[in-house]
Amino acid sequence: MLTIGTLAKKTGTKVQTIRYYEQIGLMPEPGRTEGGQRRYGNAELDRLSFVRHARQLGFSLDAIRELLDLSDHPGKSCAEADAIARRQLKQVEQRLARLEALRTELKRMVHECSGGQTSDCRVLEVLRDHSECLTEHEDIGA
Amino acid sequence: MLTIGTLAKKTGTKVQTIRYYEQIGLMPEPGRTEGGQRRYGNAELDRLSFVRHARQLGFSLDAIRELLDLSDHPGKSCAEADAIARRQLKQVEQRLARLEALRTELKRMVHECSGGQTSDCRVLEVLRDHSECLTEHEDIGA
DNA sequence: CTTGAACCTACAGTAGCTAGAGGATGTAGA
DNA sequence: TCTACATCCTCTAGCTACTGTAGGTTCAAG
Numbered sequence: 011m012l013t014i015g016t017l018a019k020k021t022g023t024k025v026q027t028i029r030y031y032e033q034i035g036l037m038p039e040p041g042r043t044e045g046g047q048r049r050y051g052n053a054e055l056d057r058l059s060f061v062r063h064a065r066q067l068g069f070s071l072d073a074i075r076e077l078l079d080l081s082d083h084p085g086k087s088c089a090e091a092d093a094i095a096r097r098q099l100k101q102v103e104q105r106l107a108r109l110e111a112l113r114t115e116l117k118r119m120v121h122e123c124s125g126g127q128t129s130d131c132r133v134l135e136v137l138r139d140h141s142e143c144l145t146e147h148e149d150i151g152a
Numbered sequence: 153m154l155t156i157g158t159l160a161k162k163t164g165t166k167v168q169t170i171r172y173y174e175q176i177g178l179m180p181e182p183g184r185t186e187g188g189q190r191r192y193g194n195a196e197l198d199r200l201s202f203v204r205h206a207r208q209l210g211f212s213l214d215a216i217r218e219l220l221d222l223s224d225h226p227g228k229s230c231a232e233a234d235a236i237a238r239r240q241l242k243q244v245e246q247r248l249a250r251l252e253a254l255r256t257e258l259k260r261m262v263h264e265c266s267g268g269q270t271s272d273c274r275v276l277e278v279l280r281d282h283s284e285c286l287t288e289h290e291d292i293g294a
Numbered sequence: 295c296t297t298g299a300a301c302c303t304a305c306a307g308t309a310g311c312t313a314g315a316g317g318a319t320g321t322a323g324a
Numbered sequence: 325t326c327t328a329c330a331t332c333c334t335c336t337a338g339c340t341a342c343t344g345t346a347g348g349t350t351c352a353a354g
Contacts, residue, residue: 059280080276099258169341171302212341
């Protein structure tokens with residue numbers, strides 16, 4: 011039987027985060043000691059590992075909820091899980107494209123800084139100059 | 153004189169976002185009509201363009217506040233602005249590295265999906281199997 | 295003068311946690 | 325057994341960067 015702290019260490023999660031997952035129904039309510047402290051078993055350890063791994067892959071908590079549901083019903087079609095993963099992959103590729111553009115522009119900004127006064131600063135100039143903006147009025151993703 | 157809606161369209165910002173920027177002190181309080189509606193000039197248009205551009209480049213609102221401050225004091229050293237941009241570049245490169253790793257793993261998941269039942273699903277298997285996790289206990293960034 | 299789009303304030307909600315207060319529990323050593 | 329103290333508990337508020345809604349007012353065109 012694991013305390014919440016031990017579970018936290020084993021999965022690289024904060025204690026509060028585990029309680030938060032319980033609160034939003036992503037983790038089940040565990041057993042308690044007489045004094046009211048949570049005690050976990052291996053099933054919970056596996057489930058939390060699944061959740062953390064999926065989070066590291068960028069899945070939203072909602073997507074993870076779906077994946078857990080699929081995982082709980084082994085007879086269901088794999089297609090849904092595949093669709094979720096594909097959606098995730100698409101999002102990741104979009105973010106990559108954006109970030110690569112940002113890197114280019116930031117590099118340019120840094121290289122062109124002459125080290126003088128801010129009035130000559132390319133960093134500020136690039137940000138001021140709207141016409142150099144590559145991606146106009148695009149939404150700002152995370 | 154621009155209404156808030158026109159300013160929003162010109163900069164690709166939502167009206168509420170402009171009011172929010174005003175509230176947190178990123179945009180100045182503009183002039184008002186007799187009826188109390190906001191009216192903007194070119195200075196505000198420039199400032200908001202600066203903010204949006206910086207946001208698209210991934211700068212936090214705090215970083216933008218610093219940049220605006222530098223921009224408002226043209227005598228200051230450029231080094232600070234440069235430092236902010238460098239910090240930002242570093243973050244972008246870290247995010248890129250993470251996302252590239254994620255893409256690899258997601259691609260593998262998707263390609264290996266056999267199309268059968270969830271009990272054989274590679275997507276779920278990969279998420280379940282902690283040992284295949286490349287990046288253990290790393291923090292989850294945006 | 296009327297209509298309707300755009301404006302106003304104020305407040306609540308989003309994701310995904312994180313931090314703190316103030317107090318209870320569990321366990322190891324003396 | 326007592327004590328110390330790390331860990332646990334609940335509850336609430338805060339974070340970033342917005343977004344949405346309700347209920348009401350103003351502006352400009354026809």
